[in-house]
Amino acid sequence: MAKDYCVLGIESSCDETGVALVRVSGAGLPVLLAHALYSQIEMHQAYGGVVPELASRDHIRRVLPLTQEVLREAGQTLQDVDVVAFTRGPGLAGALLVGAGVACALGASLGKPVLGVHHLEGHLLSPFLSADPPEFPFVALLVSGGHTQLMRVDGVGCYQILGETIDDAAGEAFDKSAKLLGLGYPGGPALSKLAEIGNPAAFKLPRPLLHSDNLDFSFAGLKTAVMVQAKKLAAAQNCTAEALTHVVLADLAASTQAAIVEVLVKKSLAALLATGLQRLVVAGGVGANRSLRAQLSRVCTQRGVRVHYPELHLCTDNGAMIAMAAAMRLQSGIQVADEVYAFDVKPRWPLDAIQAPGA
Numbered sequence: 001m002a003k004d005y006c007v008l009g010i011e012s013s014c015d016e017t018g019v020a021l022v023r024v025s026g027a028g029l030p031v032l033l034a035h036a037l038y039s040q041i042e043m044h045q046a047y048g049g050v051v052p053e054l055a056s057r058d059h060i061r062r063v064l065p066l067t068q069e070v071l072r073e074a075g076q077t078l079q080d081v082d083v084v085a086f087t088r089g090p091g092l093a094g095a096l097l098v099g100a101g102v103a104c105a106l107g108a109s110l111g112k113p114v115l116g117v118h119h120l121e122g123h124l125l126s127p128f129l130s131a132d133p134p135e136f137p138f139v140a141l142l143v144s145g146g147h148t149q150l151m152r153v154d155g156v157g158c159y160q161i162l163g164e165t166i167d168d169a170a171g172e173a174f175d176k177s178a179k180l181l182g183l184g185y186p187g188g189p190a191l192s193k194l195a196e197i198g199n200p201a202a203f204k205l206p207r208p209l210l211h212s213d214n215l216d217f218s219f220a221g222l223k224t225a226v227m228v229q230a231k232k233l234a235a236a237q238n239c240t241a242e243a244l245t246h247v248v249l250a251d252l253a254a255s256t257q258a259a260i261v262e263v264l265v266k267k268s269l270a271a272l273l274a275t276g277l278q279r280l281v282v283a284g285g286v287g288a289n290r291s292l293r294a295q296l297s298r299v300c301t302q303r304g305v306r307v308h309y310p311e312l313h314l315c316t317d318n319g320a321m322i323a324m325a326a327a328m329r330l331q332s333g334i335q336v337a338d339e340v341y342a343f344d345v346k347p348r349w350p351l352d353a354i355q356a357p358g359a
């Protein structure tokens, strides 16, 4: 690989089409030149969740115009792209195939190599795009729509899972509770917005596995508790859960958020204690949650722990994190880009399967 090169990143694993261009110069942190995102939220809203077939079709419509937009904004042309990276998995198979197909077609037509990236590694390394990038090693709290994991990260490709959810992810707990409360999709941002005006101590909801002697999580019971509480309140008011008053819904939302956040914060602290590390990195969509950020920042400051987040707009899915993860993999020499354009995607793909050799 030349000393200086550009990596184009394409994300299409779920309901966001993201494209970005980063420049690698020697051993310095790769720099984001431009990125563009198209969110399908409005399209899926009518169905109350992501419809995979519609998602794939929409990625097809968006990916090339977004690529042109990114190149224009970066003042580059397709010929300036040295490597094309795409999300290989995990995610929706059809949606992943769109990014993989376009990346391989671009690579083959330009005579440039392609690199399939792990979506969660993208999230994990996204704080390196922030104004306050972390340094290795650190504990990572990865909280997305489908995953909740605590990890020890010693370098690119050196990931040791310390604990993870045994059922629902934190993002799912937000989304499913929000749905029960009639807040629609995507539930996390809606629930956290409503929670801002609610009382987090209004309802006593369970903190699953809070005192377990490991670093695992369990959030499935929480949504059941929210449902039971909502039904009880609705029966008392002789209405449906969705028709509860705004004040009651806000209190329920705030109590739900408080339960999720407390577990995430306490387990993160336990992971820091167990590893002896003094640095925490938060990544994934739930990392955008204001209450989580405020509480983590407060307890970490008290303990002299540095905490790093992705920029708010790069917490949820985007192309920048895919370009960045590819660039950092190439830079660290643990992976070379491939000139065989076989677009195999991995809808199910554990993060520790991409461990660097010898890690």
Ligand code: KG4
Binding pocket: 123, 143, 144, 145, 146, 147, 170, 171, 172, 174, 175, 186, 187, 188, 189, 192, 284, 285, 286, 287, 288, 289, 290, 315, 316, 317
């Ligand atoms: O990382 P992400 O964009 O997608 C996956 O890789 O899964 O995460 C999406 C998840 C959804 O569950 C969404 O509800 C949640 O992140 N989320 C939030 C917030 N913004 C997004 N959850 C709580 N508070 C937020 N502000």
Ligand code: ZN
Binding pocket: 119, 123, 144, 145, 284, 285, 316, 317
């Ligand atoms: Zn994601």
